[in-house]
Amino acid sequence: MGANHDHDPYAATRPHGRALRLGIGGPVGSGKTALTAALCRALRDELDLAVVTNDIYTTEDADFLRREAVLSDDRITAVRTGACPHTAIRDDISANLDACEALQERHPGLDLIIVESGGDNLTALFSQGLADRQIFVLDVAGGDDVPRKGGLGVAAADLLVINKTDLAPLVGSDLAMMGRDAGKVRGGKPVVFSSLRERPGADEVAAWIRGVLHDLAHEHGEHEHEHGRERERAAAS
Amino acid sequence: MRASLLLLADSRLPAGGHAHSGGLEPAVAAGAVRDVPALADFLRGRLATSGLVAAALAAAACAHAARGGGAWAALDAETDARTPSPAQRAASRAQGRSLLRVARTAWASPALDALAGTPGGPHHPAVLGAAAAAMGAAPREAAEITAYMAVTGPASAGIRLLGLDPLAVNRALAVLAADVDAVAAEAAGFADGPWAELPAASAPLLDLYAERHLRTDLRLFES
Numbered sequence: 001m002g003a004n005h006d007h008d009p010y011a012a013t014r015p016h017g018r019a020l021r022l023g024i025g026g027p028v029g030s031g032k033t034a035l036t037a038a039l040c041r042a043l044r045d046e047l048d049l050a051v052v053t054n055d056i057y058t059t060e061d062a063d064f065l066r067r068e069a070v071l072s073d074d075r076i077t078a079v080r081t082g083a084c085p086h087t088a089i090r091d092d093i094s095a096n097l098d099a100c101e102a103l104q105e106r107h108p109g110l111d112l113i114i115v116e117s118g119g120d121n122l123t124a125l126f127s128q129g130l131a132d133r134q135i136f137v138l139d140v141a142g143g144d145d146v147p148r149k150g151g152l153g154v155a156a157a158d159l160l161v162i163n164k165t166d167l168a169p170l171v172g173s174d175l176a177m178m179g180r181d182a183g184k185v186r187g188g189k190p191v192v193f194s195s196l197r198e199r200p201g202a203d204e205v206a207a208w209i210r211g212v213l214h215d216l217a218h219e220h221g222e223h224e225h226e227h228g229r230e231r232e233r234a235a236a237s
Numbered sequence: 238m239r240a241s242l243l244l245l246a247d248s249r250l251p252a253g254g255h256a257h258s259g260g261l262e263p264a265v266a267a268g269a270v271r272d273v274p275a276l277a278d279f280l281r282g283r284l285a286t287s288g289l290v291a292a293a294l295a296a297a298a299c300a301h302a303a304r305g306g307g308a309w310a311a312l313d314a315e316t317d318a319r320t321p322s323p324a325q326r327a328a329s330r331a332q333g334r335s336l337l338r339v340a341r342t343a344w345a346s347p348a349l350d351a352l353a354g355t356p357g358g359p360h361h362p363a364v365l366g367a368a369a370a371a372m373g374a375a376p377r378e379a380a381e382i383t384a385y386m387a388v389t390g391p392a393s394a395g396i397r398l399l400g401l402d403p404l405a406v407n408r409a410l411a412v413l414a415a416d417v418d419a420v421a422a423e424a425a426g427f428a429d430g431p432w433a434e435l436p437a438a439s440a441p442l443l444d445l446y447a448e449r450h451l452r453t454d455l456r457l458f459e460s
Contacts, residue, residue, distance in 0.1 A: 056457070082256035083397040083457045094253035094335035095459070 019050070019110035020213060021100060023089060023131030025153050028119030030139040031163040031196065033061045036116050038202035040070035043209065049112040050075040050103040052096055054088050056118040077103060085118030086125075093130040100130075111213065122151030133212055135205065139164040144173035147182035155185045159192065159208050166195040241344070241372040245365070246382045248389060253335035257328055258394035258458040259283060259387065263446035265398050266453065273402070276395045277409040280388040284413065284420055286440035288387030290319050291362045292380040292424035293435045298366025299379035300428040306348030306367060309355060315432045316360040322444040324451045326360075328460035334358035336365065346371035376428035381421040388413055394458060 024032050036051060043049060051071060053061040055078055062078035065071065077099040081088035088095055100113050115131060117124060126134040136157035138146050141164060147154055154160060160182050168175050175193065182191045192204040244250065261279065264270045270279050294316055301312065320326045333352075337359060341349050348367045352359040362383055369379035392410055396403050427435050447460060 080256050080457065080459045082258070082394065082459070084255055087255050091249065092251040092253060092255050094251060094338060095256050095331075097338065098253075098331065098334060 018104055019048075019100075019113045020133065020216065021113045021115055021131050022209065022212075023115045023117060023126035023134035024137060025089065025117040025120065025124045025126060025134060025157070026137035026161075027121065027139075027142055030119070030137045030142060032116050032119070032137050033064055034196050035137060035161065035163065035194070035202055035205065036061075036114055037065055037068050037070045038196055038200060039114065039206055039209065040065070042201045042203070042206040043112070044071060047111040047213070048107060048109045049114065050077075050107060050110055052077050052079055052099045052103070052113060052115045054079050054081050054085055054096065054116060054118040056081065056083075056085055061116060074106060075103065081118055085120045086123070089115070089117050089124065089126045089130060091127075093127050096130050112209070120153075122146070122149065122153055125152040125156060133158045135159045135161055137161045137163050138178075140168045140173040140175065140178065141171045144168075144175075144178050145181075147178050147185065150185040154182065155187075157189070158212075159190050159205070160186060161205055162191065162193050164195060164197075165193045166197045242369065242374055242378055242382065244343075245340075245368055245372075246385055248393060250336075250339060252339045253332055254386070254390050255393075256459045257332060257390060258398070258460065259287075259391035260325075260443045260446045260450075260460070261391040261394045262398060262456060262458045263450040263453070265395075266450075266456075267446065270395065271399065273405045273409055276392065276399075276401065276406065277413065280391060280409070280413060281416065282440060283391060283443065284384065284388050284416060286438040287325075287443060288384050288417075289420050289424055289436050289438050291387055292383040292421055293427040294319070294360070294362035295366040295369070295383040296376035296380040296425045296428035297430075297432060297435060298363040299370045299374065299376040300366075302346065302348035302367040302370035303376075306346075306370070307351050309352055309359065309363060312363055312432055313355055313360060315435060316362065319435070319437050319439075320360075321439070322447040324447040324460060325444065328447070329361045330355075330358040331459065332361040333364045336361060336368065340364060340368040340371065344368060344371040375425075377421065377425040380424040380428075381418070384417045384421040384424065388417060398457070 024036060026032050051065060055061050059078040062076050065076050066073055079095045079099050096115055103113060104110055134157045136153040162178055165175060179191055194202055194204055264279055270276050337352055349371055352364060352367055365383050366379045392406050395401050396406055
């Protein structure tokens with residue numbers, strides 16, 4: 001997954017020289033906006049970042065982020081999805097691309113744009129043309145059988161976040177089973193448990209994002225290094 | 238070429254249309270459209286006014302692009318002059334930007350490249366016309382696609398906003414098809430004339446709805 005197809009003639013996005021676009025999807029009420037706010041607080045001092053929200057009906061999510069003052073207003077953009085949140089992140093990503101490009105233009109040094117999807121069902125999946133990486137958020141109160149049911153979001157996201165673990169004893173959810181079931185459908189891709197009430201910094205998710213950015217910078221560096229060696233060889237011959 | 242034209246007219250074209258209701262959402266909010274007959278009336282009115290204007294602009298853009306299509310500022314100004322509502326201008330430019338991204342990814346054309354320089358993004362009919370020209374289509378075909386989209390977009394929004402029976406809405410569109418063809422034929426007649434004489438049919442209620450929509454707290458569609 002991702003936009004780093006160096007030789008892809010159909011590449012929909014610019015692979016280098018722009019911010020990493022991170023999609024955050026998941027069902028209504030799973031905690032996407034609270035996670036986005038926590039990530040902004042955790043990462044804003046080390047990364048140049050911005051957020052696009054895909055509100056279903058209002059600009060409530062964007063308003064929440066502004067009210068919480070996690071970022072300055074000019075770094076938060078709300079997109080309307082015409083009653084089809086999954087269309088806006090998958091089939092027709094133009095409004096989100098427009099928003100990302102406008103943010104990038106306003107803040108040319110951006111490292112990371114978080115694109116938060118509107119609350120959707122388990123089949124929601126971000127297009128590779130929009131998101132370089134994607135996180136799917138479930139909450140334990142939504143039913144501990146959800147990871148077993150799978151779905152595109154649960155199975156294919158680069159990171160699965162099982163959120164609100166503090167509620168597990170209250171709603172009788174079996175966290176160990178959720179973790180095992182998720183592992184089975186995800187083929188080894190990472191799963192983290194989070195509780196913003198107990199760990200408001202979303203430490204596990206923030207650490208994963210740092211890792212992604214580090215790996216990309218490293219890959220890019222290797223790539224440049226390889227080019228440099230080719231140039232040296234060409235010059236020597 | 239025929240299949241390319243179908244791609245351009247397809248509602249699945251990833252050009253942002255799904256988030257625009259063509260003024261239907263504020264009409265629904267105002268209680269003016271509640272059922273399929275009222276939707277059909279809305280579509281007929283829209284087709285005769287902004288549909289005709291957009292189709293004629295697209296036909297003119299197609300003819301201009303076929304001639305090389307370097308300078309777009311005058312047609313852009315003519316479009317602004319026929320779009321009194323700032324909200325509708327913004328919606329047209331937003332859809333124009335999205336369509337231009339799609340069109341330039343799919344079809345190589347200097348006219349499309351030139352449109353990219355339009356401040357704020359090009360108007361939607363101009364891009365539709367230039368995209369049609371890029372695949373060798375005639376102004377009449379650009380007008381047909383534009384007139385068709387002027388009614389199919391809001392019809393689809395009606396299904397989503399009101400839960401209308403999609404079969405009944407489709408029948409209403411089928412009844413309207415002859416009118417769509419007639420509007421496209423009329424619009425195509427302006428393709429090679431002076432731009433100042435392009436039709437300027439207005440729909441003041443649609444303009445008011447568009448402005449009111451921008452100030453509404455609860456809305457699903459951009460326009």
